[in-house]
Amino acid sequence: xxxxxxxxxxxxxxxxxxxxSTEAILxxxxxxxxxxxxxxxxxxxxxxxxxxxxxxxxxxDLQREIEEGLNVxxxxxxxxxxxxxxxxxxxxxxxxxxxxxxxxxLRILQxxxxxxxxxxxxxxxxxxxxxELLTDADRRGLTPLFWSHVxx
Numbered sequence: 001x002x003x004x005x006x007x008x009x010x011x012x013x014x015x016x017x018x019x020x021s022t023e024a025i026l027x028x029x030x031x032x033x034x035x036x037x038x039x040x041x042x043x044x045x046x047x048x049x050x051x052x053x054x055x056x057x058x059x060x061d062l063q064r065e066i067e068e069g070l071n072v073x074x075x076x077x078x079x080x081x082x083x084x085x086x087x088x089x090x091x092x093x094x095x096x097x098x099x100x101x102x103x104x105x106l107r108i109l110q111x112x113x114x115x116x117x118x119x120x121x122x123x124x125x126x127x128x129x130x131x132e133l134l135t136d137a138d139r140r141g142l143t144p145l146f147w148s149h150v151x152x
Contacts, residue, residue, distance in 0.1 A: 113147060
């Protein structure tokens with residue numbers, strides 16, 4: 001009969017299921033950083049990072065795609081600084097519930113800004129002279145994340 005000694009603290013996040021989160025698994029291994037499985041996981045991570053960097057250096061399309069994603073995030077952060085202009089855009093409270101409310105309101109306002117901008121773009125692009133003027137590349141470059149018309 002095979003009897004295994006139960007661990008003192010199971011790595012499961014939810015006692016009703018038998019699924020462990022990545023953090024729970026890593027917590028078990030970080031107690032003993034020399035554990036062979038932990039060392040192997042670190043090596044796999046390094047190999048994946050090396051492969052990604054090699055692909056990034058080799059593929060111009062991947063570089064462009066990542067750069068475009070970064071530009072979108074910078075644009076999003078710029079919009080946030082326009083929307084939340086008071087006190088330098090900083091959250092004025094140390095209370096967690098007020099910080100969460102601030103972030104949620106900021107997301108709602110940013111979504112509203114994008115919605116209004118999308119409606120304005122649709123109106124303008126619905127005019128026949130714009131349909132003839134814009135190329136496919138121009139259309140792909142359009143984004144509703146602009147805020148030059150917003151005055152704090």
